[in-house]
Amino acid sequence: MNRFQKKRVFITGAGSGLGRALALSFARLGWKIGVAEIDPERTRQTSEEVNQAGGEALAIPCDVTRPENLEKAAATILDQWGGIDIVINNAGVSGCGLMEEIDLERWEWIFNINLRSVIYGCRSFIPMMKKQGHGHIVNVASYLGFVSSPESSCYNVTKAGVISLSETLRIELAKSNIGVSVVMPSFFKTNLMDQLYAAGERQEKLVRALFEKANFSSEKVAQCILKGITANRFYILPQWDAKIIWLIKRFSPELFLRLFSFIYKKSLVEKFFRLKL
Numbered sequence: 001m002n003r004f005q006k007k008r009v010f011i012t013g014a015g016s017g018l019g020r021a022l023a024l025s026f027a028r029l030g031w032k033i034g035v036a037e038i039d040p041e042r043t044r045q046t047s048e049e050v051n052q053a054g055g056e057a058l059a060i061p062c063d064v065t066r067p068e069n070l071e072k073a074a075a076t077i078l079d080q081w082g083g084i085d086i087v088i089n090n091a092g093v094s095g096c097g098l099m100e101e102i103d104l105e106r107w108e109w110i111f112n113i114n115l116r117s118v119i120y121g122c123r124s125f126i127p128m129m130k131k132q133g134h135g136h137i138v139n140v141a142s143y144l145g146f147v148s149s150p151e152s153s154c155y156n157v158t159k160a161g162v163i164s165l166s167e168t169l170r171i172e173l174a175k176s177n178i179g180v181s182v183v184m185p186s187f188f189k190t191n192l193m194d195q196l197y198a199a200g201e202r203q204e205k206l207v208r209a210l211f212e213k214a215n216f217s218s219e220k221v222a223q224c225i226l227k228g229i230t231a232n233r234f235y236i237l238p239q240w241d242a243k244i245i246w247l248i249k250r251f252s253p254e255l256f257l258r259l260f261s262f263i264y265k266k267s268l269v270e271k272f273f274r275l276k277l
């Protein structure tokens with residue numbers, strides 16, 4: 001982290017789960033943290049915890065679906081801190097359902113929060129980073145962005161979009177000395193299920209049950225992200241299951257699709273976890 005002398009980070013969705021864990025990890029290292037969050041109580045709570053943990057919080061009420069909110073956040077940060085070192089586009093929600101059963105309004109909802117927000121975040125901060133001659137962007141996707149699991153197309157598509165955008169930016173911004181990382185975790189414990197959209201009862205039970213089985217914490221994911229930034233690594237895969245699936249897909253995308261279609265047809269995930277749906 002020595003390359004970030006001024007220690008200034010902006011995090012969206014910082015009021016809960018991974019965003020909060022990241023904010024506290026940076027706080028323990030004495031960073032200034034822009035706590036961007038839609039929920040005022042969560043913003044207040046995390047900001048207080050950041051200050052107690054040794055950081056300096058700047059509470060930024062922010063709905064990431066509104067580009068003007070992110071532009072204003074960037075302007076505030078420039079005004080108060082004179083620049084930014086790391087931007088973490090983390091805010092997100094989850095959704096599942098059979099393709100034909102997902103409402104079009106819900107496609108819009110999840111696109112806005114999970115994908116367009118990342119576009120807005122990058123657009124708002126890249127000019128500042130280019131001007132100052134350095135910076136690092138972290139976009140939080142999910143392993144579902146490359147697993148493409150059935151019955152969660154709306155979520156998968158947004159996360160695949162985040163991976164693609166991040167890959168593009170990693171190359172495009174290399175000559176401007178701006179690093180980019182994309183995080184692709186599998187399930188870990190947070191409040192993500194509070195805002196779960198499910199088009200059907202079966203998918204809701206399945207996703208909630210898989211989420212319940214998760215034994216990885218947001219603190220551990222945050223630590224992996226900090227290590228990844230330090231090493232200027234692009235792909236950050238915190239958990240072993242995501243790493244194994246990633247390797248299979250890279251080794252043979254065709255084999256991967258056959259294997260996962262077989263697993264789906266035989267309901268092997270439900271059988272493995274002994275889920276009664």
Ligand SMILES: NC(=O)c1ccc[n+]([C@@H]2O[C@H](COP(=O)([O-])OP(=O)(O)OC[C@H]3O[C@@H](n4cnc5c(N)ncnc54)[C@H](O)[C@@H]3O)[C@@H](O)[C@H]2O)c1
Pocket residue numbers: 012013014015016017018019036037038039042062063064065090091092093094113140141142143184185186187188189190191192193194218
């Ligand atoms: N928890 C998991 O299993 C998991 C797995 C893979 C990826 N992710 C990703 O991690 C990221 C963080 O999610 P989490 O698991 O910590 O969930 P979380 O629900 O605990 O935290 C998300 C935060 O984002 C905020 N938020 C939601 N909509 C917003 C908006 N429009 N503007 C600003 N803030 C908004 C919420 O209020 C909440 O505080 C998400 O992008 C999610 O897709 C989570």
